[in-house]
Amino acid sequence: MSVFKELYDYRQMILSLVKKDLRGRYKGSVLGFLWTFINPLFQLIIYTIVFSTILKSDIDKYYLFLFVALIPWIFFSSALTGGASSVLAQQSMVTKIYFPREVLPISYVTSSFVNMIYCFIIVFIIVFISGTKINFTAILFLPVVMIIEYFLALGIALVSSSVTVYFRDCEHILGIVSMGWMYLTPIMYSVEIVPDEYRNLFYFNPMTSIITAYRDILYYSKIPDMETLTNAVILAVLFMTAGMFVFGKLKKHFAEEL
Amino acid sequence: MNVIKVKDVHKKFKVFFDKGQSFKERILFKNRNRYEDRWVLRGINLEVEKGEAVGLIGHNGCGKSTLLKLLSRIMYPDSGSIEIKGRVSSLIELGAGFHPDMSGRENIYTNAAIFGLTKKEIDRRLKRIIAFSELEEFIDNPVRTYSSGMYMRLAFSVAINVDADILLIDEILAVGDTNFQAKCFDKLRELKASGVTIIIVTHDTSTVESFCNKAIWINDGRVLSYGSSANVVDEYLDFMNNKKYDDMFIQEEKMAEILQEENEYKNEEQSEAVPENEETEEENTLSTKEEEENKIDYNSNRFGLKYIEIVKAEIFNKNHVKTNVIKAGEPIEINIHYKVNKRLDEYVFGMGFYTLDNVCIIGTNTQLDRLVIPHSKTNGIVKFKAYNLPFISGKYILQVAVVDQNGTPMDFYRDYCHFDVISPERNIGIISLEHKWEID
Numbered sequence: 001m002s003v004f005k006e007l008y009d010y011r012q013m014i015l016s017l018v019k020k021d022l023r024g025r026y027k028g029s030v031l032g033f034l035w036t037f038i039n040p041l042f043q044l045i046i047y048t049i050v051f052s053t054i055l056k057s058d059i060d061k062y063y064l065f066l067f068v069a070l071i072p073w074i075f076f077s078s079a080l081t082g083g084a085s086s087v088l089a090q091q092s093m094v095t096k097i098y099f100p101r102e103v104l105p106i107s108y109v110t111s112s113f114v115n116m117i118y119c120f121i122i123v124f125i126i127v128f129i130s131g132t133k134i135n136f137t138a139i140l141f142l143p144v145v146m147i148i149e150y151f152l153a154l155g156i157a158l159v160s161s162s163v164t165v166y167f168r169d170c171e172h173i174l175g176i177v178s179m180g181w182m183y184l185t186p187i188m189y190s191v192e193i194v195p196d197e198y199r200n201l202f203y204f205n206p207m208t209s210i211i212t213a214y215r216d217i218l219y220y221s222k223i224p225d226m227e228t229l230t231n232a233v234i235l236a237v238l239f240m241t242a243g244m245f246v247f248g249k250l251k252k253h254f255a256e257e258l
Numbered sequence: 259m260n261v262i263k264v265k266d267v268h269k270k271f272k273v274f275f276d277k278g279q280s281f282k283e284r285i286l287f288k289n290r291n292r293y294e295d296r297w298v299l300r301g302i303n304l305e306v307e308k309g310e311a312v313g314l315i316g317h318n319g320c321g322k323s324t325l326l327k328l329l330s331r332i333m334y335p336d337s338g339s340i341e342i343k344g345r346v347s348s349l350i351e352l353g354a355g356f357h358p359d360m361s362g363r364e365n366i367y368t369n370a371a372i373f374g375l376t377k378k379e380i381d382r383r384l385k386r387i388i389a390f391s392e393l394e395e396f397i398d399n400p401v402r403t404y405s406s407g408m409y410m411r412l413a414f415s416v417a418i419n420v421d422a423d424i425l426l427i428d429e430i431l432a433v434g435d436t437n438f439q440a441k442c443f444d445k446l447r448e449l450k451a452s453g454v455t456i457i458i459v460t461h462d463t464s465t466v467e468s469f470c471n472k473a474i475w476i477n478d479g480r481v482l483s484y485g486s487s488a489n490v491v492d493e494y495l496d497f498m499n500n501k502k503y504d505d506m507f508i509q510e511e512k513m514a515e516i517l518q519e520e521n522e523y524k525n526e527e528q529s530e531a532v533p534e535n536e537e538t539e540e541e542n543t544l545s546t547k548e549e550e551e552n553k554i555d556y557n558s559n560r561f562g563l564k565y566i567e568i569v570k571a572e573i574f575n576k577n578h579v580k581t582n583v584i585k586a587g588e589p590i591e592i593n594i595h596y597k598v599n600k601r602l603d604e605y606v607f608g609m610g611f612y613t614l615d616n617v618c619i620i621g622t623n624t625q626l627d628r629l630v631i632p633h634s635k636t637n638g639i640v641k642f643k644a645y646n647l648p649f650i651s652g653k654y655i656l657q658v659a660v661v662d663q664n665g666t667p668m669d670f671y672r673d674y675c676h677f678d679v680i681s682p683e684r685n686i687g688i689i690s691l692e693h694k695w696e697i698d
Binding site: 006009010011012013015016020092093094095096097098099252253255256 | 271272327330331332333334346348350351354355357367368370371372374375376377380
């Protein structure tokens with residue numbers, strides 16, 4: 001418990017690291033902050049071209065179907081791969097001063113999370129353009145889903161960042177894992193087309209429930225199933241607990257390893 | 259009330275011979291992963307009360323900085339426990355986390371945040387921090403435009419104004435100019451008086467004595483002595499003196515070996531180029547004594563008519579071991595080896611000790627001491643013995659000379675060699691004096 005109290009005391013540090021990261025991310029580039037939007041937009045265009053003209057998918061408004069899942073996925077995968085090097089990147093601080101080490105992955109994930117929220121501006125614009133009816137009760141569930149995803153991503157970043165300190169290959173391995181994970185999550189397809197015998201396995205993937213919930217809210221304009229949500233919450237709590245435990249064990253020797 | 263309790267703390271480091279960091283390297287070069295454990299701390303026990311100022315002293319590599327890192331929780335002990343009550347501010351790496359492109363003001367916020375302060379708390383202290391750093395004019399300039407002194411001043415001001423209960427400090431004397439240093443010490447005294455516990459790691463024992471009420475002497479990962487700072491510092495200095503003496507002694511032996519090797523090389527080279535010298539020597543023997551006297555170059559390091567020549571001079575310590583390191587207060591013996599080229603009626607041998615800036619501490623000769631040395635043999639040894647050498651620590655010059663009874667130099671070495679004196683005395687000047695103070 002004392003870890004959480006301490007982290008609360010260090011909230012200002014988290015805040016200033018997030019600010020520094022958001023401000024510094026595209027510093028020096030011509031388009032600057034716009035890159036936050038351009039990146040996912042181009043991914044959307046590419047996938048849409050591939051899946052609506054080449055690999056024809058019969059899903060209605062495929063671009064929207066894809067986009068409401070893609071933005072949350074980009075956040076998750078950046079927490080997974082970028083989060084891994086979050087402790088390593090600040091080694092000068094870790095070896096020199098004390099602060100609760102959890103601050104580093106937390107601020108990385110938080111800044112990616114803030115980025116995702118910016119991107120949701122575009123998501124809403126596209127939802128509006130597509131003429132999909134907006135269900136306001138369903139929209140109320142959106143922050144809930146986002147928070148569940150935040151803790152899930154944080155749990156994973158805690159594990160990946162602490163393991164990477166001891167085992168540097170982890171960073172690169174996670175690049176591949178992230179790609180595989182993306183195709184095993186119903187982002188470009190619907191979970192219904194997964195053969196029955198594998199479908200239950202798919203629900204062990206925490207991102208399946210989360211993507212399904214996003215899509216329910218923004219694409220199907222309906223309140224997500226309680227079953228989907230509980231599944232997501234259970235997995236997020238599980239990952240978060242494991243993350244805190246592993247990080248707590250490994251953080252004690254960070255200063256010597258770096 | 260104890261605010262710091264350290265119980266039987268052990269800490270080891272793995273020293274890798276060649277560490278593979280990636281998976282491939284670890285698998286492929288398994289034997290590269292060999293390492294040995296080096297125990298830096300071997301059972302430290304320590305209790306510090308609230309409001310105490312404690313100095314950690316010990317020679318390089320004794321583990322005092324590691325202990326400080328454990329106290330600041332940058333590292334964790336392998337066994338044992340550390341209990342700390344209250345907010346800790348560490349001045350170990352000042353300015354860690356400073357961002358060069360951000361202004362001084364912004365850096366105050368980020369840096370103070372690293373110490374666990376909230377925005378409100380920082381707002382409240384901002385003025386105090388800026389005033390203390392004396393950087394009012396520059397506070398909105400980016401930190402990269404600061405001089406290193408300004409940088410340290412800003413970092414120190416933040417660290418010292420976070421209202422910590424415990425301050426951990428590593429070598430603070432590197433901060434700023436003398437005025438700022440004095441200001442830092444005043445501030446530290448003020449904090450100490452207000453009940454802040456302070457732990458300082460430093461090599462400067464006078465800081466420990468003047469500022470700390472207690473001192474801990476750590477040697478090879480163990481606490482050798484813990485108590486009032488004056489006593490501990492005395493013990494420590496005494497130990498360091500002996501160690502310095504031993505180290506210099508070993509160093510000297512090594513250097514002698516190296517010199518000998520070098521000389522052998524030189525001799526080989528010279529033996530090929532010998533014949534030319536002989537002619538000039540013949541010329542010399544033709545001239546009269548007066549003419550030669552006029553030719554003496556009194557400004558060179560070695561001068562004289564060489565009728566009698568100093569072959570070598572050697573310094574011996576009390577154990578009759580040849581050395582260039584002498585402990586103050588112990589007897590010293592100087593042996594002057596000479597060789598007679600041209601017989602004289604009487605010889606006068608002299609010696610002198612000089613400081614490196616050529617101040618004569620003492621100079622004497624056999625004539626001044628009322629000795630008459632007539633010619634007896636063509637070579638021999640003259641010994642100068644002193645019962646104790648009352649110099650303070652430092653390097654000194656040995657001067658040796660032979661003159662005739664009128665003072666005409668025969669062989670005069672202004673600077674024959676340098677030698678070190680190691681003294682436990684802490685007074686300043688050149689010599690030490692047995693003394694005591696009596697206060698009415």
